[in-house]
Amino acid sequence: MRIKISLAGSAVFFVLLSSLTTVAQQTRVGNLVGNANHGKALYQRYCIFCHGPYGDGNGESAPYLDPKPRDFTKATFKCRSTPSGSLPLDSDLYDTISRGVHASGMPSWKPLLRQDRVDLVAYIKTFSPRFQEEKPAAPLVIPPEPPGSPESVKRGAELFQSMNCWLCHGKQGRGNGPSASSLTDSKGYPITPFDFTSGTRFKCGESDQAIFRDLMTGLDGTPMPSFADALKPDQVWDIAHYIDALRTAKGIPVEAPAEPKVEP
Amino acid sequence: MRIAVVKRIGTQLLLGAALLAAARPAHAIPAFARKYGLPCSACHEAWPMLNNFGQTFKDNGYQLGNDRDAPIYQQPAYWPIMFRVSPIWHRESNNRAAVDKVPGQASSGLVQSTVTQSGFDVGGIDIVTAGTLSRNISFFVQPFIGNSSAGLAQAWVRLDNLFKSHWLNVKMGKFELDEPISQERALTLSNTGAIYYNYFFTPPGDNNFFTGIGNLQLGAEVSGHSDNDYTRYSVAVVNNNNGATGLQASQAYNLYTNFNQAFEVSGLGLQRVGVYSYVGQSPTFYQTSGGNAIPGTGMGDRGFYRVGAYGQWYVGRFDFETFYEHGHDNVFLGNAVPANQPSKLPAGAAGPSWNGGFVEAHYDYNPRLILIGKYELIRMSQQANPSIRANAGNLDTWTVGYRWYPIMNPRAGLAWVQEYSRIVNAGPPTLSGKDDINNSFLMGFDFDF
Numbered sequence: 258m259r260i261k262i263s264l265a266g267s268a269v270f271f272v273l274l275s276s277l278t279t280v281a282q283q284t285r286v287g288n289l290v291g292n293a294n295h296g297k298a299l300y301q302r303y304c305i306f307c308h309g310p311y312g313d314g315n316g317e318s319a320p321y322l323d324p325k326p327r328d329f330t331k332a333t334f335k336c337r338s339t340p341s342g343s344l345p346l347d348s349d350l351y352d353t354i355s356r357g358v359h360a361s362g363m364p365s366w367k368p369l370l371r372q373d374r375v376d377l378v379a380y381i382k383t384f385s386p387r388f389q390e391e392k393p394a395a396p397l398v399i400p401p402e403p404p405g406s407p408e409s410v411k412r413g414a415e416l417f418q419s420m421n422c423w424l425c426h427g428k429q430g431r432g433n434g435p436s437a438s439s440l441t442d443s444k445g446y447p448i449t450p451f452d453f454t455s456g457t458r459f460k461c462g463e464s465d466q467a468i469f470r471d472l473m474t475g476l477d478g479t480p481m482p483s484f485a486d487a488l489k490p491d492q493v494w495d496i497a498h499y500i501d502a503l504r505t506a507k508g509i510p511v512e513a514p515a516e517p518k519v520e521p
Numbered sequence: 522m523r524i525a526v527v528k529r530i531g532t533q534l535l536l537g538a539a540l541l542a543a544a545r546p547a548h549a550i551p552a553f554a555r556k557y558g559l560p561c562s563a564c565h566e567a568w569p570m571l572n573n574f575g576q577t578f579k580d581n582g583y584q585l586g587n588d589r590d591a592p593i594y595q596q597p598a599y600w601p602i603m604f605r606v607s608p609i610w611h612r613e614s615n616n617r618a619a620v621d622k623v624p625g626q627a628s629s630g631l632v633q634s635t636v637t638q639s640g641f642d643v644g645g646i647d648i649v650t651a652g653t654l655s656r657n658i659s660f661f662v663q664p665f666i667g668n669s670s671a672g673l674a675q676a677w678v679r680l681d682n683l684f685k686s687h688w689l690n691v692k693m694g695k696f697e698l699d700e701p702i703s704q705e706r707a708l709t710l711s712n713t714g715a716i717y718y719n720y721f722f723t724p725p726g727d728n729n730f731f732t733g734i735g736n737l738q739l740g741a742e743v744s745g746h747s748d749n750d751y752t753r754y755s756v757a758v759v760n761n762n763n764g765a766t767g768l769q770a771s772q773a774y775n776l777y778t779n780f781n782q783a784f785e786v787s788g789l790g791l792q793r794v795g796v797y798s799y800v801g802q803s804p805t806f807y808q809t810s811g812g813n814a815i816p817g818t819g820m821g822d823r824g825f826y827r828v829g830a831y832g833q834w835y836v837g838r839f840d841f842e843t844f845y846e847h848g849h850d851n852v853f854l855g856n857a858v859p860a861n862q863p864s865k866l867p868a869g870a871a872g873p874s875w876n877g878g879f880v881e882a883h884y885d886y887n888p889r890l891i892l893i894g895k896y897e898l899i900r901m902s903q904q905a906n907p908s909i910r911a912n913a914g915n916l917d918t919w920t921v922g923y924r925w926y927p928i929m930n931p932r933a934g935l936a937w938v939q940e941y942s943r944i945v946n947a948g949p950p951t952l953s954g955k956d957d958i959n960n961s962f963l964m965g966f967d968f969d970f
Contacts, residue, residue: 302562302888303574306931318558318931357587362558364585367749368577370785457588 284379286351289372291379299373300380307362312384314444322362325446332385333443335476336461341483343394344387350378352462359458397473399466400490405498413499416492425450425480430503443478453503468497551969552601552651553578554931557585561934562888566840567924568934568969569706570883573783573791576701577750582659582681582690583652591656601652609938609965612639613712616958617951633952643668644710647969657681661696673766675737688745695739695764699755699779701795702831702842704735708883708893711963714920714942718897719846719877725913725948726905727873728857729825729850730761730770730803734777737764751783753795761801761819771819775801781831790835799827806859821860823851829878838885845878855905869907875914876900889929893940895920915947924967935968 284291300308309316312329319326327334336353337345354374357365366374382388403409417423417430425440427433432452442448451459461471472493475483484493554561561568564575571579584590618636623629645667653659663675677694697705702717709715720735740759746752757777762769781795804819829846852858855873858865879897886892897918904911922940929935942961951957 298887302560306560306563307558316558322558357585360588362587362589364557364587366574368574370791372785372787 284347284375284382286347286371286375286378289375291347291375291377293376293379293383295373296376296378296380299369299377303366303369304377312381318362324361324442324448325444326362328444329381329384331443331478332387333478335478336471337474337477338396338470339394339474340397340485341475341477344391346393346396347375347378347382350381351375354378356462358460360460397470397485399469402465402469403491403494405465405501409495409498410502412492413495413497413502416488416496417499420484420487420496422496426453430454430500440480442480448479453500456504459504465494465497465501468500469493472496551931551933552603552649553583556595556599556601556652557589558931560888560931561926561929566883566885567708567888567891567926568929568936570708571703571706573750577746580690580744580746580750580753581687582657582679583661584657584659584681590653592653600650602648602650603969604649605647605967605969606643606645607710607938607965607967608641608643609710609963609967610639610641611711611961611963611965612637614638614960616960617953617955619952631952647674654678661694686745687748690744692742692744693740695737695766696742697737698734698757698759698777698799699742699744699753700734700797701753701781701793701833702844702881705737708891708924709895709920709922709940709942710938710967711920711922711940711942711961713918713944713959713961714895714922714940714963717844717879718899718916718918719844719879722846722848722875722877722899722914723850724855724873724875724901724905725909726857727850727855728805729854730763730819731775731799731801731825732763734797734799734827738762738775738777739764739766739769740774751791753779753781755779761803768817770817771802771804771822773802773804773819773822775799783833789837790840791833792835793833794830795832796830797828801825803854805853806861821853823853823860825850825854840883840885842881842883843878844880845876847874847876849874850905852905867906867908870905871903873901873905874903876902889926890923892923893921910947910950912947916944917946918942918944922963928968933968933970935966937965938967939964 284293305316306318307316307322307326308314308329309319314326314328316326332344334345334349334353337343337349339345339349351374354366354377357363423434424436425434427437430453432450434450437450440448440450459467459471461467461476472488473483473485475481551561553564564571564578566572578585614635614637616635617633619631620634620636621627621629622632645665647663647665649661649663651659651661657680659679659681661675661677663673665672665674673695675695675697677692677696679690679692681690683689683691697703704717704720707715707717717735721733723729723732738757738759739762740757742755742757744753744755755778759775759777760769761771761773761775777797777799779795779797781793783791783793786792802822802824805821805823807814807820808818809815827846827848829844831842831844834841834843850873852866852870852872853860856866856870877897877899879895881893881895884892895918899914899916901912901914904913920940920942922938925937927935927937940963944959946957948957
C-alpha cells in the first residue's frame with residue numbers, strides 16, 4: 258500500500274514537474290505555439306552546419322564564416338527588444354530568423370512557414386538552461402518618433418561625438434574609429450564596428466525604430482553598449498536620425514566632424 | 522540503351538527522350554553550398570528537388586540577400602563549379618519485343634519475345650558553373666558530356682531585382698522553363714522512370730517540331746515573385762526550336778506563361794497551386810533547294826498549345842506533386858501534312874488532342890532518406906486520323922524507389938539510389954497487338970561535388 262502511494266506520489270510529482278517545465282519552455286509568437294521536437298528536425302535540416310549539433314556555433318561551416326555563427330548555449334543575442342543582459346523575447350528570435358542577419362552568413366528564412374520558424378525558436382531555446390531558469394525582462398517601449406529634421410540630425414551628430422560613438426564607429430561613421438581594430442566579441446573573435454555610410458542594411462532591422470531600439474538595448478555579445486541609462490529618448494531619436502542620415506544620404510545635410518588631422 | 526528502349530514506346534517520345542539525355546538532371550549545386558556554408562538540405566527537399574527556401578534562392582538569382590552574394594565577398598580561390606555523375610547498375614526488359622525467330626537470320630521471321638539487358642553504366646557527366654557575376658546579375662552555364670557526345674544544356678544570364686523589386690527579373694539564353702515540378706530536378710533516374718512523359722508528349726503521326734515543355738528552351742524570360750516566394754509568375758518568349766542552337770525552324774516564336782500561388786495550411790505545411798500555358802506555332806513545310814529543306818525557312822505555321830495546372834501538397838512528412846496537361850495540335854501538324862497541300866489531309870482528319878497527368882508522392886523520413894512513388898498517364902481524346910486506333914499513344918507508368926544520402930554536407934553530396942519503373946504503352950502495335958511493356962530497375966550512386 259505504501260509502495261502504491263509512493264508510486265502514485267512520484268507519478269504526480271513528475272507530471273507536475275514536467276508540466277512546469279513545459280510552461281517554462283513554452284514558446285509563443287502571436288497565436289503560434291512552438292514545437293521543439295519539430296524544431297529539432299528543422300534545425301538539423303537548415304541550421305546545424307553553421308550553429309553545430311550542440312548549438313554552440315561550432316558547425317562544420319563555422320571556421321569559414323565571418324562573423325561566426327551565434328552560440329545558442331550562451332543565450333546571448335544581439336537583436337532584442339529587452340534590456341541589455343536580458344533574455345530575448347520569443348518574437349525577437351523569430352524576427353531574427355525571419356529577417357536574417359545582414360552582412361553575415363545568416364540568410365532570411367522567411368520562405369519557411371511561420372510555424373516552422375516558431376518551432377525553430379522553441380528548439381534554439383533548449384540549448385541554454387537560462388531559458389528554463391529566467392524570464393525575459395519587459396521589452397522596451399519605443400516612444401513616438403519625433404519628426405526628423407536637420408536640427409535633429411545636427412544634435413545627433415553632436416551626441417555621436419560627445420558619447421564617444423566615434424571611438425569605434427569613426428568620426429564620420431565609417432567604422433574606422435581608433436578603437437575599431439582592437440574590438441572583440443564576447444567569445445574573443447575580432448569584430449568590426451558598423452560602417453554607417455556603406456549603405457548596408459543593419460543587422461537588427463532598418464527602421465528608425467530599430468535603430469532607436471539598438472541604441473537603448475545595446476547589442477549583447479558585442480562591445481556595443483546600451484545607452485538607456487545615459488541618454489533621454491529624444492536624444493536617442495536624434496542619434497537615430499543622424500545614423501539614418503549617414504546611411505541613406507536622404508538629402509539632409511550632415512555636418513559630420515572632419516577626421517582628426519595627422520600631424521606632419 | 523536508353524534510346525533503344527524509348528524507341529519501342531513511340532517515335533514521338535524518342536525525340537523527347539533524346540533531348541532529355543542531352544540534358545540530364547543537373548541541379549544539386551554544391552558550388553552554392555560551398556559559397557554559403559549551407560548543406561544540401563537547406564535548399565533541397567532531397568536533392569535535386571527544391572524546397573521553398575531553395576526555390577526562393579533560385580528566384581533571387583542564386584542570392585541569399587544577406588549582402589554576401591557578390592563575388593567580391595568570396596575567396597579568390599573560390600570557383601563556382603560542380604559536377605554530377607551517376608555510376609549505376611541497371612536492368613532493362615521489354616516484354617513484347619519483336620525479334621528474329623532464329624537469331625541472326627532476318628528471313629526467319631519475327632516473333633514476340635522478352636528482351637532483357639543489364640549491366641553497369643554511367644550516363645554522363647554534368648558540369649555546372651553558376652552564381653553571380655555581380656550583385657543582382659546571375660548566370661548559369663551547363664555543358665554536358667555524354668558517353669559519345671557533348672553539348673550545351675543551359676547557358677543564361679539574368680538581371681535580378683530590377684528597380685529593386687523581386688517582381689521584375691529578366692533572363693536570356695538557354696534555360697529550363699519555369700516549372701516548379703522540374704524535369705531537371707527529377708528525383709528519379711531510371712530509363713523508363715526518369716521522364717515526365719507529359720512534358721515530352723506528341724501524338725503518334727504528329728510532326729510538330731515542338732516536343733514538349735520539358736525541353737530546355739532558347740529565349741528570354743520575365744519573372745517575379747513575392748518576398749517569401751509564395752506568389753510567382755513567369756512569361757517566356759522562346760524560339761520554336763526545342764532549344765537547339767542555330768537557326769530556328771521558322772520565324773515563329775512561342776509563349777510560355779506560368780503563375781503559381783503558395784499558401785500555408787496549419788498543421789500540414791506549405792501548399793502550392795499553379796497554372797501554365799505554352800502556346801506556339803510550328804512550320805508544316807519549308808523552302809527547299811533541290812528538294813532539300815533550307816533550315817530556318819519553315820512556312821505554313823500552324824498552332825498548338827499545352828495548358829494545365831499543377832500542385833505541390835505537403836502533409837507532414839508526405840508531399841504530393843500533381844500535374845495535369847491538356848494538349849492540342851493543329852490538324853496539319855497532327856497529320857504531318859503541309860499546310861499548302863490541304864488535299865492531302867485524310868478524310869475525317871482532326872487536330873489531335875489529349876489529356877495527361879501524374880501524381881508523384883514522397884515520404885521525407887528525414888533529410889537523408891526519401892521514398893518516392895510516381896504514377897503517370899496519358900490518354901488520347903482525339904486522334905488526328907480516324908484510321909489510327911483510338912488508344913494509340915496512351916501510356917501508363919509506375920515508379921517506386923528511394924534515395925538515401927549518407928553524405929550531405931556543404932562540400933558534396935552522395936546518394937544511394939534504388940528504383941523500379943514500369944511503362945505500359947499503347948504506341949506502335951506489338952506483334953500480338955497488346956500494349957508494349959518495359960521494366961527498368963536501377964541501383965547505384967548519384968553524387969556531386
